[in-house]
Amino acid sequence: MIIWGFGRERVELGPAQARECGHCAHRRPFRHVLRYRFVHIWYLFCWVTEKQYLAVCDICHHAVPQDTQAFEAALPRSPIPFYRRSGWVVLLGLVAVVGAANYLRSRRSEPVEELPSLASAASCQGEPVAMSARYLSFSRT
Numbered sequence: 242m243i244i245w246g247f248g249r250e251r252v253e254l255g256p257a258q259a260r261e262c263g264h265c266a267h268r269r270p271f272r273h274v275l276r277y278r279f280v281h282i283w284y285l286f287c288w289v290t291e292k293q294y295l296a297v298c299d300i301c302h303h304a305v306p307q308d309t310q311a312f313e314a315a316l317p318r319s320p321i322p323f324y325r326r327s328g329w330v331v332l333l334g335l336v337a338v339v340g341a342a343n344y345l346r347s348r349r350s351e352p353v354e355e356l357p358s359l360a361s362a363a364s365c366q367g368e369p370v371a372m373s374a375r376y377l378s379f380s381r382t
């Protein structure tokens with residue numbers, strides 16, 4: 242069963258410069274806030290679907306959207322946690338590991354089907370046939 246869903250997060254990024262608030266019509270202190278939405282599978286494998294940087298008035302909470310690319314260029318690192326931002330990479334890696342394990346397992350099981358030819362080769366070299374048959378019975382269990 243696949244459990245999937247979506248969510249919203251809000252990250253406080255600290256104080257911003259005081260500016261004229263369009264809603265209060267006064268010079269007010271502002272703070273930067275990031276709002277983002279994400280989708281998840283099993284709550285572990287996430288990716289961000291929408292993000293918006295805002296300057297929020299401390300008095301009336303009126304929000305002014307900021308230019309996302311310019312704002313992120315000024316940040317030292319993304320404020321979104323890694324598992325929310327790139328959890329899908331973990332899912333991709335897990336699928337690759339399971340696929341590689343299945344591929345290796347299928348390759349390993351192929352020589353078992355060639356055992357009768359080994360038994361016939363052993364009997365041609367003078368080995369007793371009963372011993373080869375016993376070997377085959379052990380390998381099948």
Ligand SMILES: [Zn+2]
Pocket residue numbers: 262263264265266269298299300301302303
């Ligand atoms: Zn305001």
